[in-house]
Amino acid sequence: MAPTSVPSTTAPSSVSSKAPRFGDSNPHDWQGTTPWHYAVHGTDVSKYQTSVDWAQAKAAGISFAFIKATEGGDRVDDYFHEHWRGAKAAGVPRGAYHFYYFCRPAIEQARWFIQNVPKDPSAMPPVLDMEWNPQSPTCKLRPPPETVRTEMSIFLKTIENHYGKKPIIYTSIDFFDDNRLATFHGYPYWLRSVAGHPSNRYGPHPFTFWQYTGTGIVPGIRGKADINVFNGTQAAWQKWLKQNTR
8 A cells, every 4th residue: 555644734944935826815814834835735626616727727836636526425526527537637636535424324435435436546545525514405413523533434444445545534623623533543634724824723733735725716727716735845745746646
């Protein structure tokens, strides 16, 4: 199985001269360590980002993309296949993510993901998206933390066994706190924090990726864009890619 190194929470000591700086339709007034301290920026997309010009996004500084693939045990994102093919054709490293549904067993969801996401050695590790979804019209369930962590383990181990890569966990501040994910070790984290550096919101918990806005402006992507950074230097990013995309 390919290893997934986990960088520390410490940002580079100075702003990278090569770091892209994207616009934002609702910018946060960043204090302390800003997203611009990180050299490597990427995006994540779903059906809400319809036709993406991946070559244009890459030229603007997008170095990776996480693409929504599945949700629950019976839904495939309408644009997954288009995004999956388009990003690869443009030379943008990409990985697929699954949006977890709390009213279906984890094993069914893992099997659904495996059924619909190609086993592509060139892809980044798969991602499990864990967050509350109070707007769901069909599932308002909020299981206790112990159940959440047990089900997460089932899903993560199942897809790791299939793809041979250590999956990444995406989560938000409230979900992280509610389910005591600070105690859930062994996986790299992709943390959402749009109003402060992750170290201010998640404490010392290590992270590999940080989603810093959901209202970004990225050439080649229509409307609001999610933008993320890799927690490391350009050299560390190249090393991570080499370890995790084979």
